[in-house]
Structure formats: C-alpha cells, structure tokens
Amino acid sequence: MHDPTSSPSRSAADARALEAHLRALRIELADLPEHRREEVVDDVRAHVVDAAESGRPLPQVLAGLTAPAAFRSELGLPPRGDGSPLVAARVLQASAAVVALVSAALTLFGHVLSSVPWQAGTGQGQAHDLPAGLASGSVVAVAPAVVAVLAAALLVVPRGFAAGPGRSLRPAAHAVSWVCAVALTAATLVDLGGSGWWWFPAALLAWAAVVVPRRLRRAPSTRGTAVRRWLRAAVVLLPVGLWTGAVLVSQGLNPLEGGRSALHLAVVAALVVVGVLVGLGSRAGHVALAAAGALVMVLAVVEMGMLVLAVWWSGGVWLLLGLVGLVDSTARSRRSSTPGTPATA
Amino acid sequence: MQDLFVAVDAVEREGEERITTSLRKGLLELCVLALLARRDHYGLELADDLVARGLTASEGSLYPLLARLRDAGAVETRWESRDGSRPRRYYAITPTGRTQLAASTRVWRQTSAQVDELLEES
Incomplete structure (x- = not known):
C-alpha cells in the first residue's frame, strides 16, 4: 500500500x-x-x-x-477492556490442564499398581495383569484430563472463541471453564479415599479459572486486594514458621549446625523473602511462588515419600496462589497504563 | 448584575452549541453522501467542505463516519494520483450509498417539513 x-x-x-x-x-x-x-x-x-x-x-x-x-x-464498538479476565482465564485454565495431566498419570499409575496381584515373597507382579489395571483406571484418569486439556485448548488456541469484543472474555469460554471445574471436582470426589486426592490441586486451579476472571471484571476495592495479598503471604509464611520451629526443636538452637541445617535456613530465608514480596504485591514474588509450587509438586512426584499427598497439595496451593497473584498484579499494571479502567491495589 | 448576564449568556451559548452538535451529528452522514454523490472527494477536501458549510465543527469526526459508511458498503476508497501529484485517498459513493442517500433524503424532507409545521404552530 x-x-x-x-x-x-x-x-x-x-x-x-x-x-x-x-x-x-x-x-x-x-x-x-x-x-x-x-x-x-x-x-x-x-x-x-x-x-x-x-x-x-x-x-x-x-x-x-x-x-x-x-x-x-x-464505530459502535464496546469500550475496550484491559484484557485481564481473558489472560487470567487462559493462564489458570492452561495450568489446570497441565496439573490435570500429571494427576491423570498418577491416577493411572495407582490403578495399575493396585491391580497387579503381588506374589508373596517375590515382590513381582504379573505383566499380563497390567492391561486390566490400565482399563480400570483409564476412565477415571483420562476423562477429566481430556476435559481439562480440551477446555485449555479452546480458551488458548482459537483466538476468537475466548476473546470477545474489546478483549473481553466470551460467556462461552466462561461456560467451558465451569464444565472443566465441575469435571475435575467430580474426579476428586469420585474416589475420595484413593486417587481422587491427586486431582485436588487441578480442581482448585480450574475453579480459580472460573472465579478470578469474574472478579477482575469488577472494579476492585483497594482494601480487598491488600487483604488478599497478605492472606496469600500468610499461606507462604505460616509453613515456614512451622518448619523453622520443627528444625530448631529437632536440631537444637544452632540452626547452622551441619550442611542440612544451613540448607533449611537458606530455604526458609528464601520463602520469607517470597512471602514478603507476595504481601507487597510484587509480580516477581508471585512468579517465584508459582515456580516454587510447581517445583514442590514435581518433588512430591519424584520423591513419592510418606507425605506425598501433603507435599503435592502444598505445591498445588502455592502454584495456585502464585498464579492468582500474578494475574492480579498483571491486571493492576495494565489498568494503571490504560486510561479509564479501574486500578487495583 | 453584569456577571449574571455574562453567565446566562455563556450557558445559552453552551446549550446552543450542544444542540447544534447533536443535530449535525445525525445529519452528517446524509451530508457526506450528498457531497460524494456530486463527485469523488479526498478526505481533507471533504472535511474542509463540511467545515466551510458549517455542517461540522471537527474535521476529525469525519473519519469514524467514513469508516462506518465503508463497512456498510455505502462508500469505497482508493488511492489515486491526479495531474502527476502525490497519490491521495479518494472516497466514492457506491450504488448502495446512492440508495441510502435517496432514502435519507426522503426521510429528511418529510421530517423537516413536519418539524417546520410543528414549530410554526407553537
């Protein structure tokens, strides 16, 4: 031209x-x-x-x-929003899908293990029993994961499906988030005494994908956002306090005694910094919290220790809070740079 | 007392401007189509013509209107160089635009006659 x-x-x-x-x-x-x-x-x-x-x-x-x-x-177009609800829905839905995939793998693994008849004294299972275990676990494991992945794909891949006029979140995309949240909650409740608990963090993320974009559409109160930030910080700092106390009690009053105590102290110091940054609403603090949550979830799966579910949930809660704080702080900075939109605290 | 007269005068002028803007806004589309029905215009030429006739106060307000008319298929745009000069962006009325102009003209004549009649009665 x-x-x-x-x-x-x-x-x-x-x-x-x-x-x-x-x-x-x-x-x-x-x-x-x-x-x-x-x-x-x-x-x-x-x-x-x-x-x-x-x-x-x-x-x-x-x-x-x-x-x-x-x-x-x-031109008759609706006022242009800052796109925060759309970004929040996409980030949280995609995270829910990734965690759901891991939950599905863990559920399937659990079903395979529990279906193999262990031979007394040998610790060996029968290889030909594996398909039966896979078949019994595949429905409860794969169906919710497929729903979560489809929901994330619908929200992220076709631009026109989720993004309405003025970068708003379309009602259809919101409905998809609801379906995903219900499916993942059902996956948690269906086998509450068994593999259902693996689905808990994915379900929390899916509900966040429903709730947070709705909240971001409204003009937030300064007080409300500050309270939310410091509640998130408390969730990070509370286990740090408990952990520090446990380490001091078990290893005496000299926390620097031995390399392991020094490592504990370094981790505690890092988490305190992250907690304070989260309380102050720092985007870097929320990124660090989400990354720490993802790392803890990976460690839970790799270590498979005695408290594996507790560690998995803790990581899930940190990931959730980090991502929610991140989309909140992103909304705040977008609104402060977009005239005419309400700024969050 | 003089201040009061000045204030009343300012309010009256402001009200008059608001009414003028509001009435012109609705009529601008008809005026643009009428000008383009005579001949093709480039944007600045069209804006200057409307301003000179007192049909719009802001030349910038013309472009959202032209975009709406183009989206409706009433106007089309092209780059054209005349007499070896730099290419300019010309606006031309389409057959759809002519139909719209005819309908708008009919409505305007009926409405303005009715409004005139009403105002003469009061």
Whole structure:
C-alpha cells in the first residue's frame, strides 16, 4: 500500500507524533479485522499528510482528530477492556490442564499398581495383569484430563472463541471453564479415599479459572486486594514458621549446625523473602511462588515419600496462589497504563 | 448584575452549541453522501467542505463516519494520483450509498417539513 508519510518536508518529530497517534489508534481497534483496521489507519494518515502539506501545523491537525477511544466508540464498538479476565482465564485454565495431566498419570499409575496381584515373597507382579489395571483406571484418569486439556485448548488456541469484543472474555469460554471445574471436582470426589486426592490441586486451579476472571471484571476495592495479598503471604509464611520451629526443636538452637541445617535456613530465608514480596504485591514474588509450587509438586512426584499427598497439595496451593497473584498484579499494571479502567491495589 | 448576564449568556451559548452538535451529528452522514454523490472527494477536501458549510465543527469526526459508511458498503476508497501529484485517498459513493442517500433524503424532507409545521404552530 502507498505510504504518504514519506514526504521529506515533514520533520522527524512530526513523523514520530503521527506514528504515535496511529499506533494508539491501532491498539484501540486491535479487535477489528486487520483490513478494516488498516483502512481506518490509512484514512487518518492520508488526512494528516494532506493537512500538513497544505501548511497546517501538525500538532493542530492531530488535535483536531477524534481521539482513538472516541473513534472506537463512534464505530459502535464496546469500550475496550484491559484484557485481564481473558489472560487470567487462559493462564489458570492452561495450568489446570497441565496439573490435570500429571494427576491423570498418577491416577493411572495407582490403578495399575493396585491391580497387579503381588506374589508373596517375590515382590513381582504379573505383566499380563497390567492391561486390566490400565482399563480400570483409564476412565477415571483420562476423562477429566481430556476435559481439562480440551477446555485449555479452546480458551488458548482459537483466538476468537475466548476473546470477545474489546478483549473481553466470551460467556462461552466462561461456560467451558465451569464444565472443566465441575469435571475435575467430580474426579476428586469420585474416589475420595484413593486417587481422587491427586486431582485436588487441578480442581482448585480450574475453579480459580472460573472465579478470578469474574472478579477482575469488577472494579476492585483497594482494601480487598491488600487483604488478599497478605492472606496469600500468610499461606507462604505460616509453613515456614512451622518448619523453622520443627528444625530448631529437632536440631537444637544452632540452626547452622551441619550442611542440612544451613540448607533449611537458606530455604526458609528464601520463602520469607517470597512471602514478603507476595504481601507487597510484587509480580516477581508471585512468579517465584508459582515456580516454587510447581517445583514442590514435581518433588512430591519424584520423591513419592510418606507425605506425598501433603507435599503435592502444598505445591498445588502455592502454584495456585502464585498464579492468582500474578494475574492480579498483571491486571493492576495494565489498568494503571490504560486510561479509564479501574486500578487495583 | 453584569456577571449574571455574562453567565446566562455563556450557558445559552453552551446549550446552543450542544444542540447544534447533536443535530449535525445525525445529519452528517446524509451530508457526506450528498457531497460524494456530486463527485469523488479526498478526505481533507471533504472535511474542509463540511467545515466551510458549517455542517461540522471537527474535521476529525469525519473519519469514524467514513469508516462506518465503508463497512456498510455505502462508500469505497482508493488511492489515486491526479495531474502527476502525490497519490491521495479518494472516497466514492457506491450504488448502495446512492440508495441510502435517496432514502435519507426522503426521510429528511418529510421530517423537516413536519418539524417546520410543528414549530410554526407553537
């Protein structure tokens, strides 16, 4: 397409001012099909270049244009949101799907183990019994995981399914999150005394994908968000306090005695820092908390110790709180940079 | 006392401007189609014509309207260079636009006659 801005008579500052206006217009109309958006940009660009060439000062020409947000409104488009509910739904739904896949593998593994008749004294199972174990576990393991993966794929992959006008979250996408949350809750409750508990963190993440985007659509109260942040911090700091106490009691009052105690102290110090950062609403703190949660979940699966479920849940809760805090802090920074949207604390 | 008159005058002027803007806004589409029905215009030319006739106060407000008319198929756009000059972005009315202009003209004539009649009665 022809580019009329190439006129040498315009100064570099004018060109920058024009491009800044056109960039703002493109951002404001980002949800229009590209050809329609570029037609509008070409209209405005041509007008500005023609007006500047006729001798009008560029600042005056730009001031006479309809502001990008008003342009959007004049086109009959709904006000453009900051996209936070959409991002939150996608991040939390995708996380729920990943955790659900691991839960499915663990459930399947548990069913295989419990179905193999152990031969007294040898510790060996019969290889031909494996398919029976797989078959019995496959429905309860695979069905909820498939629902979670499909829900995440629907929300993330086809842009038009989840993203409505003005970067809003479409009701259909919200309904998909509900279905996923119900399916993962059912997976938890169906076998509550057995493998159901593996599904608990995935179910929590799926419910967060339902609840958090709805909350982000509303204008939050400063007090409410601060309370939520420090509650999240308390969840990080409480086990740290208990753990430190346990280490001090078991190993005396010198926590630096031996390499293991030094490692404990380093972990405790790191978690205290993360807890305080989370309380202060730091995005880095929430990323660290989510990463720590994911790491603890991986360790739970790899170690398979006595308290494996407790460790798995703890990691799941940290992952959940880290991700929720992350989408909250992302919403806050987006809102502070988007005029006309309510800022969170 | 003089301050009061100044304030009343300012409020009246403001009210008049608001009414003018509101009435013009609804009529701008009809005016743009009428101008394009005469001949193709480039954007600045169209804006200057409307401003000169007192049909719009802000030339920038023309472009959302042109985008809406283009989306409705009433107007089409092209780049064209005339007399060896730099290419300009021209707007032309389409057959759909002409149909819309005819309908809008009919409605405007009926409505304006009815409004005139009403105002003469009061």
